[in-house]
Amino acid sequence: MRKRVVAYVPELIDRSKVAAAAEVTFVSNPAELASVDADLVVVDLSRPGVVDVLPQIRARTIGFGRHTQRDILDAARAAGCDEVLVRSDFFPRIRELLS
Template sequence: MTASAGPHGLMLCDDLIFFSRVSGAARAAGLTVRMVRTQTDLLAAVRAAAPGGVILDVHNPGLDLPGLLTELKAACEVMPRVTAYGSHVEADVLRAARQAGCDRVLPRSQFVKELEGQIGSWLGS
């Protein structure tokens, strides 16, 4: 990711089509967001350039959310804002994300509904 004057973020997901929707909303708000596909890639990207925010798909394969949040805290001087989304039918997974320490946890449908209006706060602007 190139350095930018404004806030930026990272998105952990493996859905390129959904990511393009999120990155388009970020671009429209004057922000940048980069997609990473694994927890390891996310942590490497955070260490390279601390983001203002991180967006997580709680259903990402291999995600250890409590472990990821612990490692994020250790890797950053200032903890980025963490917004998580997932399937509304898996309320236990969303509840676990809240308990793990995510700043905002939303069902995917609500995430989409709020995307354009909230992307700035999710990415720390």
């Protein structure tokens, strides 16, 4: 059975990298993540509202963000994000992480 991956990645360049790595369904609003049926959720932590919805997500969650936003990365961990990575670690490993 194929893994169901859902992502909230609004930036077009990042979105294309995620789409190239796996079959992904994208949502346009972070609030939609609370009700998705997925095995894995991928989120851009730098976007407003993402950290707030993390506790409501039932699927395994991987978040990525800028290394300069340590407070957001720490808040994501505290909110239950399963794996929090800086962008420079996330994108080189994207295929491995989404498989």
